Amino acid sequence: MQLYSIAQLTPRVVGRACSALLRNTLQVNQVRTATKKAAGSKTHMQDSKGRRLGPKKQNNERVKVGQILIRQRGTKFYPGENAGIGKDHTIFALEPGWVRYYLDPFHPKRKFIGVSLDRDTPLPTPHFEPRRRRFGCVELTDSWQASREEERMSRKEYIAFPEILSEKAKRDARRIAKADFYKKALPEFVELSGEELDIAAARMVSVEAMVRGGKSLEDARFYTSYNYGYDKSLEVQRGELSAASAESVKAQYTEIAEKLDAAVVLDCRFKLCKSLTEAETEATRNDILAQLKATEQTPLNAELKAHIASLIDNQVFDLSSRVKLRRRFLKPVASEPVGIVQDDKKTRAVIQRWNYKENKVEVIQRSQEAFGVN
Amino acid sequence: MLGYRSFSTSSVSLKVGCAMVKPVHHRVKVIKKLLSPRFPELKLSPTDPRSPKFRPEITHQDRVQEHIHNTLRSDLMLINYIHGEKPAEGLKRRQWDFTSPYHINRPARPPKGEKVPTPTIMPQSWKNVPGIEKVVVHSFVANCTSDPKLNIGVSLQLQQITGVKPQSVYAKTNLPSFGLRKGVKMGAKVELTGRDASQFLSTLTELVLPRITTFEGISNRAGSRYGTVSFGLKPEDVLYFPEIYYNQDAWAKRFGMDITIHTTAQLDREARQLLSGLGLPFVGTEREPKLTR
Amino acid sequence: MSLAKGVWSQFSRRSPSLGVSSKALKTALLSPDLPNGPVSFKKRSSKIQYQSPIGMEQVYPLAYEMMEKRSEQVYAKIDQITEEINSAEDGSDLKIKLLAKKDKLLADAEKFNPEVLYKVQFATNSLDVTQPVYRRALKEKWESYAKMLTMQRLETLNVIPDTLPTLEPEVDVKIRFAHNAIETYVEPGKILSSNVTSKPPVIEITEFEEVQHELYTVLIVNPDIPDIENDTFSTTLHWGLKDIPLSNVDNVIDPKKLLEDETRELISYLPPTPEKNAPTNRLAVWVFRQNGVPLEKVEVTREFFNIREFVEQNNLQAVGAHVFRSTWDRNVNRVRELYGLPKGRIFHRVRR
Amino acid sequence: MLSNVRTSIIRQVDYLTSGTQLHFIRTKRKKAGSDKSEVRKLVTQLSVLSANRKQPKLLKFSNEDYVKHQVIQKSWNLYVRDKKAEEANILQKQYESIRAANEDLQSVSKELFSFANTREPSKRFPLELRVPTEYPPNQIWHHDYTPKVEKKK
Numbered sequence A: 001m002q003l004y005s006i007a008q009l010t011p012r013v014v015g016r017a018c019s020a021l022l023r024n025t026l027q028v029n030q031v032r033t034a035t036k037k038a039a040g041s042k043t044h045m046q047d048s049k050g051r052r053l054g055p056k057k058q059n060n061e062r063v064k065v066g067q068i069l070i071r072q073r074g075t076k077f078y079p080g081e082n083a084g085i086g087k088d089h090t091i092f093a094l095e096p097g098w099v100r101y102y103l104d105p106f107h108p109k110r111k112f113i114g115v116s117l118d119r120d121t122p123l124p125t126p127h128f129e130p131r132r133r134r135f136g137c138v139e140l141t142d143s144w145q146a147s148r149e150e151e152r153m154s155r156k157e158y159i160a161f162p163e164i165l166s167e168k169a170k171r172d173a174r175r176i177a178k179a180d181f182y183k184k185a186l187p188e189f190v191e192l193s194g195e196e197l198d199i200a201a202a203r204m205v206s207v208e209a210m211v212r213g214g215k216s217l218e219d220a221r222f223y224t225s226y227n228y229g230y231d232k233s234l235e236v237q238r239g240e241l242s243a244a245s246a247e248s249v250k251a252q253y254t255e256i257a258e259k260l261d262a263a264v265v266l267d268c269r270f271k272l273c274k275s276l277t278e279a280e281t282e283a284t285r286n287d288i289l290a291q292l293k294a295t296e297q298t299p300l301n302a303e304l305k306a307h308i309a310s311l312i313d314n315q316v317f318d319l320s321s322r323v324k325l326r327r328r329f330l331k332p333v334a335s336e337p338v339g340i341v342q343d344d345k346k347t348r349a350v351i352q353r354w355n356y357k358e359n360k361v362e363v364i365q366r367s368q369e370a371f372g373v374n
Numbered sequence B: 001m002l003g004y005r006s007f008s009t010s011s012v013s014l015k016v017g018c019a020m021v022k023p024v025h026h027r028v029k030v031i032k033k034l035l036s037p038r039f040p041e042l043k044l045s046p047t048d049p050r051s052p053k054f055r056p057e058i059t060h061q062d063r064v065q066e067h068i069h070n071t072l073r074s075d076l077m078l079i080n081y082i083h084g085e086k087p088a089e090g091l092k093r094r095q096w097d098f099t100s101p102y103h104i105n106r107p108a109r110p111p112k113g114e115k116v117p118t119p120t121i122m123p124q125s126w127k128n129v130p131g132i133e134k135v136v137v138h139s140f141v142a143n144c145t146s147d148p149k150l151n152i153g154v155s156l157q158l159q160q161i162t163g164v165k166p167q168s169v170y171a172k173t174n175l176p177s178f179g180l181r182k183g184v185k186m187g188a189k190v191e192l193t194g195r196d197a198s199q200f201l202s203t204l205t206e207l208v209l210p211r212i213t214t215f216e217g218i219s220n221r222a223g224s225r226y227g228t229v230s231f232g233l234k235p236e237d238v239l240y241f242p243e244i245y246y247n248q249d250a251w252a253k254r255f256g257m258d259i260t261i262h263t264t265a266q267l268d269r270e271a272r273q274l275l276s277g278l279g280l281p282f283v284g285t286e287r288e289p290k291l292t293r
Numbered sequence C: 001m002s003l004a005k006g007v008w009s010q011f012s013r014r015s016p017s018l019g020v021s022s023k024a025l026k027t028a029l030l031s032p033d034l035p036n037g038p039v040s041f042k043k044r045s046s047k048i049q050y051q052s053p054i055g056m057e058q059v060y061p062l063a064y065e066m067m068e069k070r071s072e073q074v075y076a077k078i079d080q081i082t083e084e085i086n087s088a089e090d091g092s093d094l095k096i097k098l099l100a101k102k103d104k105l106l107a108d109a110e111k112f113n114p115e116v117l118y119k120v121q122f123a124t125n126s127l128d129v130t131q132p133v134y135r136r137a138l139k140e141k142w143e144s145y146a147k148m149l150t151m152q153r154l155e156t157l158n159v160i161p162d163t164l165p166t167l168e169p170e171v172d173v174k175i176r177f178a179h180n181a182i183e184t185y186v187e188p189g190k191i192l193s194s195n196v197t198s199k200p201p202v203i204e205i206t207e208f209e210e211v212q213h214e215l216y217t218v219l220i221v222n223p224d225i226p227d228i229e230n231d232t233f234s235t236t237l238h239w240g241l242k243d244i245p246l247s248n249v250d251n252v253i254d255p256k257k258l259l260e261d262e263t264r265e266l267i268s269y270l271p272p273t274p275e276k277n278a279p280t281n282r283l284a285v286w287v288f289r290q291n292g293v294p295l296e297k298v299e300v301t302r303e304f305f306n307i308r309e310f311v312e313q314n315n316l317q318a319v320g321a322h323v324f325r326s327t328w329d330r331n332v333n334r335v336r337e338l339y340g341l342p343k344g345r346i347f348h349r350v351r352r
Numbered sequence D: 001m002l003s004n005v006r007t008s009i010i011r012q013v014d015y016l017t018s019g020t021q022l023h024f025i026r027t028k029r030k031k032a033g034s035d036k037s038e039v040r041k042l043v044t045q046l047s048v049l050s051a052n053r054k055q056p057k058l059l060k061f062s063n064e065d066y067v068k069h070q071v072i073q074k075s076w077n078l079y080v081r082d083k084k085a086e087e088a089n090i091l092q093k094q095y096e097s098i099r100a101a102n103e104d105l106q107s108v109s110k111e112l113f114s115f116a117n118t119r120e121p122s123k124r125f126p127l128e129l130r131v132p133t134e135y136p137p138n139q140i141w142h143h144d145y146t147p148k149v150e151k152k153k
Helices: A002-008 A011-023 A143-151 A155-188 A194-212 A217-238 A243-263 A278-295 A302-312 A319-329 B063-080 B150-162 B194-211 B268-276 C023-029 C044-049 C056-087 C093-110 C114-122 C132-144 C146-156 C255-260 C307-314 C332-338 D004-016 D037-049 D063-108 D110-116
Strands: A068-071 A083-085 A091-093 A097-104 A107-116 A264-266 A272-274 A348-355 A360-367 B132-140 B167-170 B185-192 B228-233 B257-263 C172-176 C202-206 C214-227 C232-246 C265-267 C281-289 C317-326
Touching (some): A155 A272, A194 A217, A194 A264, B063 B132, B063 B268, B063 D063, B132 B150, B132 B194, C023 C114, C056 C093, C056 D063, C093 C132, C114 C132, C146 C317, C172 C317, C202 C281, C214 C307, D063 D110
Antiparallel strands (some): A083 A091, B228 B257, C214 C281, C281 C317
16 A cells, blocks of 8 residues: 555655665665566667768869768768758758868868869968859849839738838828928918928928937038938939039028028927027016016916916927926925915815825825915 | 757758857957846946945954954064075976877876975065965764755854855765765865954854863864865864854754865965964974975 | 045146036035935935945045045146156157056046046936046947947958958947938948938047047948859949048038038948849948048049958058948839939849 | 655655655654654754845945945055055065075174074964954953963973
């Protein structure tokens, strides 16, 4: 009965257990597993047939792609230039050419078999020389075949293609809409004729895209002009435009660009604004700050909040100063001295907050005005 | 090469037949670990507190080391200074004379009359004043063959005394008559360096050795000839380590230990001089090594 | 209470860029503890919760004082060397050696200034490259990543033996295609769409030694143009620039710089327009230092360009490189039309 | 048949000895949970040894403190280096002076020179030399201390 459970353990554990038992000279119940050794077998006279190993191509012999150069057990030879190795260490040619058996100074203990692309070039190629490469591709001269091959898509591309097209269509539509928007908006800031307006709108679309992409306004303007000029010089290169007319077109563009840049800017939220001089900017900023400071003592309500927000969202402030101003003038809770606890229970508001210094929850009672709720 | 199992047939054809390191064309050493975006914290140096390997080490004053540096070292240099002393050449391996081509790559012969070469002993100067290198505490428990649980107790005792994580020691030889098999865990050891070693030595000299009634001193004959001194403590002596003494109930079973003090001294004589300065007593006659200067 | 009392508090002879500009940060770095909590923490709660390591408050002033004193000693040495430099002959070996030594000492003197340490590690965008200590920091950063990455890519893409035999990199070369709305620095070896590469790139060359008005040559070559006659590949020169003056601060080759002087363009930009089913094209950007000698009467051919011969003839020193790749995509035809190039060949999908 | 209890003990012991040996002794059958005290003790001992629990928490530095730490670390390294150099310098000076003194002595008196340069056998520091300790004894100095004088036989 007891033997049974021991036999269920793995034989290795049982073996260890038994040896431990033997040493301890305690009574041992020997376990015998149900094994019977098989009859002995003849071990001599074993030999396999020849595996037909050995070199299949000699030095300087001409080979085609994929021809086997040597069959071997282990890497008696290593694959050199333009030769590959299989999982049974068979070396084969990767390019057509002439077989070379050679030594490489970087692996002094190895022998290599490679394929030279020329009859006379020895291997290995000197270490710092450019590699000798065969192009090996065949041009499709038949126009039908060529166009079919050009249109052929990989499976991945084929699956993605409709989406790519639709995305492109959407993007183009967005660009057109943007251009239309600028065509409508720009006359407010700058006087432009019909053709000039088209150019200006296109410029603004490009500038906005670049600014949104992370460039500064100056860089965006510069690269927009640069792209225009570059495209024009390419037109000249193609012969579609004469050099002289290209110059005049460029000059016209520069004129429009200067006019436009002097009139409009994009603020930090990419909103189209009138360009201000430094003095004007300073004056506006001071004016708004004064207005904001005037609101500081008045308790907030929804109307006032909207008014302050509209004041802050002005082109004269950049993103970080807008955040600072919001923190200062649009506090969710007014600073402590304003709206101290009132006895009137109807207008009282209670909040709980965590006191980090003392590690406990504080209950704060304030007037509702302090929260801008009325 | 191990074949790997997979359902895909292409994986078999992708199996590489050989590995080849291609020679590069530049001299910039590329450390792949730094190029990989994985495990950024493992790229930090271990001295960087943001690295998981960082250990704040300098936390206490090391009185023993200070004593050695402030008091002992200059005395040791002056005691052992002999004017005009020449280096005592050690026995070196004998090279072949290459009269035969078969001498190439043949290992050199051992020194005459010895199996291993001996070091050259340089005269005392300000550059080779001895110091403590490390202390190895080693417990070999013969009963581990019959009771392998003892290994845990030994390790724990060493860890409690030294405060350093012990390593296991294994039987080196096969002695079936003692039930000893090669590779069986037979105890533990710790290697102490720096402050741990100093702490251990001062506990030993201040608390443990003075209370052992039978202890007269370390034998002047114990040593490795070249600057390493060792001695042993019996299980009953180990009791006096404060970690054991004040918690005797938990330590019903105690284990003896061998203590080996490695010094940078060139000879045992110098090592003993150094250790006597730390309060370790020595007894017996000292043998002077034969040196040919 | 500020700890700075010695050299590190004086900005009369030291550049103001060696200190942090933020007042709060300066207080945090130059006080034994953090009086207003860590400045780098945004949330007020984390500021309150944070505790400095025990004992730092006591040790830091001592450490600061010690390091500042050492810096003072180094500055004394620098004064001595400056005198030697003034008395040395212009252009002599001694003077060059002394100048290099002075640069090294200047970097050593500031390396463990906490303000500099902070800037080097946490405010890397605004480092003043005229200061040796920041140049050294930039160099260490480059060596720990970008240099190795570039060399690895040049090697694995076989740019190094195929175009020039080798490279001992001394400068950091970064490229971006700035004419696009969205631009990023190109990682070496990246395959770019032909739309992106349709106009010339902006190249940034970062020198780590002091450079005043050095001249540079930049070549973009493509060694993967099919040469069907010989059934091999040939090299094409896509862009060539020469005599570009750069310094540590002004280190960008962009259209603004090229429009200044049109003769700097050796050959105009040709975008990569690979052909269908031909192998991926590698475009190697090579940067050469001219060692002050302007290139005169240089003629180059776009096709079958031999870059090794060109470098040897003009005695150029290759100091940096970059590589990006280009393969056939649906935009290639448009780019070809834009540049008035003939339609690209189409090869059989299977290589024979 | 073995009870569940006993096999579980076997497994635990096997785990504790990390598979090197298995102790498997047939004893009287015991009630479940009766003799686990030794195993429990071993488990406790092992848990004390495990490094996992003693792994200290990763230090978290703010950027400012990280910079300060770097300054402290560097200055400490320099301090240690300077101290070592200073000690080496003192030793070197002592060495030079003893060498010069011996040179002089050699020219002045051969006898004294040879006496000065004979090695004393078993030269030791006196056992009274103590390492300064963290916690010195209440009585710091033995004012009435007289060294032992060996009696001549």
